[in-house]
Amino acid sequence: MDNDPNQRLEEGDSIEKGRPGPHYVVQSNPQYHFDVHDLDCVQRRLKQRHVQMIAIAGTIGTGLYVGSGGSLASAGPLGALLAYALVGSVAYSSLCSVGEMTIWAPISGTFPHFAARWVDPALGFATGWNYFYNKAIVTATEITAAAILLKYWDTNAPSSRIAGYTALMCALILLINIFGVRFFGESEFAFAIIKLILIIGLLITGLVIDLGGGPTGERIGFRYWKNPGALARAHLEPNHIGWDRFLAILSVIVQAAFSYQAMELVVIAASETVSPRRNIAKAVGRVFWRILVFYILGILMIGMLVASNDPDLLSLQTNNTAAASPFVIAMNRAGIKVLPHIVNACILTSAFSAGNSLLFCSSRVLYGLALRGQAPRFLTYCTKSGLPLYAILTSAAFSLLSFLSVSAGSDQAFVWLVGLSTTGGYTSWFVMNVSYIYFRRGLIAQQYDFTQSSYHNRLQPFIAYWGAGWSLFFTLFAGFEVFWNFDAKTFVIAYINIPLFLILYFGYKFTKKTSLWKPEDMDFVTGIPSPEETEEPEIEPRNIWERIANIIF
Incomplete structure (x- = not known):
């Protein structure tokens, strides 16, 4: 159809009515695969409560419960707090950017398709x-x-028993995803409730212990911020204390970023969500407070409870059970004996939930690639209930890599595979923010009123530039420590993902002869359902309990 770059919004027009006027850009070239209505067969089965609790579940995991101990030991209580706050701001920026694009286009393929x-x-x-x-x-x-x-x-479990545990986990995660998105939503809803109860319980317990309410009656306060100190050192620049402390904070960035991974799950599920524009807008809008309450307060609490040079904290860093959790160390010191077992059980469900969510994410992105002709066509197959079965099975096959960690001879290969994915999260955040910057330019050039969308952050585009800049910084400096004591293997593990990404990008670009979209040529219409097609009428709360549920969910 014709496009008039000088057209203006007519009175009464808005995104909520689907289109800004009678003229808009449509890219009809089939090589772009913008209109895949006949192929996309997933169904909207995730309800509001699923989406809201999934948004919480994606931000709370083993990184906070266990991995935070390593962050505390590396950077000290203030250093860990600063690192988690910085990475949290980047994660929030990225989610706001991809959230706004998703609410405009709640379709399969999510942010790779937006890019x-x-x-x-x-x-x-x-x-x-x-x-x-x-x-x-x-x-x-x-x-x-x-x-x-x-x-x-x-x-004292032998390797054979650990292999059995691993096989059980692989099978259970696959079954949950194969049973369908509704069953996935119910499972994540339950896991999220457990996580919420655990983190709130740990924060309250930690505060009681810190104020001297534990069995020993010892009041801790902020003593560990004074001795051994608020900031630890990286021991890379012994003659420059300030620079060395900055490097210690920088070393925590990787661990902090891992803790925030999978926050984007809520937008990846947009094509399978009931009333996605309304529900995802609510989820994204509440993420800031969830990061502040759960992550920032959580890191602040462990910095009050455990010293950064605590011998138990340092000796248990190779132990990935609850014994290495700063919260459990504090409980043991305070004389609390029963709670550590409960904490380990809850952390176990968190790790299982994370694997469950990650399989969902990887399978839906693979399905989206196939819809757009960028992955084998057979991966577009869906069952009658809207389940992308082959995409799930293909993604689940990678879970078998977990058996590499069981064998002593294969564990190094597993370390390499983990290294391959280290900077992958930063790259995704970078692309989310860059895509939003281009998305916004296109909307402005074509005279769309994006401020009338179901969700629009008034800090845009500044937070998108913030997220893109820091994501690029994290990517380039993820393995900075290797430059003080160079080791070829460590260097490759830290940075191998960068050349792989560039090979994928330039390989496709030269093969398909692609180019950057001009703002006036971007298509904001084709294959994107209108609000009338996706949104169901919102049911008003009828009593106090429904009002409370509406606030929570």
């Missing part, structure tokens, strides 16, 4: 495959973590 649609088809291809193998590999690491957590009770 292809509004930046460059080659960027969408590289991003999609990078995200797929990143999350598929991390699924295996979460399964491994879940199996190891069982050693908290089975301390």
Whole structure:
């Protein structure tokens, strides 16, 4: 259809009515695969409560419960707090950016397709495959973590028994995803409730212990911020204390970023969500407070409870069970004996939930790639109930990599695979923010009133530039420590993902002869359902309990 670059919004027009006027850009070239209505067969089965609790579940995991101990030991209480706050701001920026694009286009393919649609088809291809193998590999690491957590009770388990635990985890995660998105939503809803109860319980317990309410009656306060100090050192620059402390904070960035991974699950599920524009807008809008309450307060609390040079904290860093959790260390010191077992059980469900969510993410991105002709066509197959079965099975095959960690001879290969995915999350955040910047330019050039969308962050585009800049910084400096004591293997593990991403991008670009989209040529219409097609009438709360549920969910 014709496009008039000088057209203006007519009175009464808005995105909520679907289109800004009678003229809009449509890219009819079939090579772009913008209209895949006949192929996309997933169904909207995730309800509001599923989406809201999934948004919480994606931000709370083993990284906070266990991995935070390593962050505290590396950077000190203030250093860990600063690192988690910085990475949290980048994760929030990225989610706001991809959330706004998703609410405009709640379709399969999510942010890799947005990159292809509004930046460059080659960027969408590289991003999609990078995200797929990143999350598929991390699924295996979460399964491994879940199996190891069982050693908290089975301390002398031989390798054969650990292999059995691993096989059980792989089978259960696959079954949950194969039973369908509704069953997936119910399972994540239950896991999220457990996580919420655990983190709130840990924060309250930690506060009681800190104020001297534990069995020993010892009041801790902020003593560990004074001795051994608020900031630890990286021991890379012994003659420059300030620079060395900055490097210590920088070393925590990787661990902090891992803790925030999978926050984007809520937008990846947009094509399978009931009333996606309304429900995802609510979820994205509440993420800031969830990061502040659960992550920032959580890191602040462990910095109050445990010293950064605590011998137990340092000696248990190779132990991935609850014994290495700063919260459990504090409980043991305070004389609390029963709670550590409960904490380990809850952390086990968190690791299992993370693997479950990651398999969902990787399979849906792979399905989206196939819909757009950037992955084998057979992966578009869906069952009658809207389940992308072959995409799930293909993604689940990567979970078998978790068995590499069982064998002593194969564990190094597993370390390499984990290294492959280290910077994958940063790359995804970078692309989300860059895609939003291009998306916004296109909307402005074509005279769309994006401020009338169901969700629009008033800090845009500044937070998108913030997220893109820091994501690029994290990617380039993820393995900075290797430059003080160079080791070729460590260097490759830290940075191998960068050349792989560039190979995917330039390989597709040169093969398909793609180019960056001009703002006036971007397509904001084709294959995108209108609000009338996706949104169901909102049911008003009828009593106090429904009002409370509406606030929570």
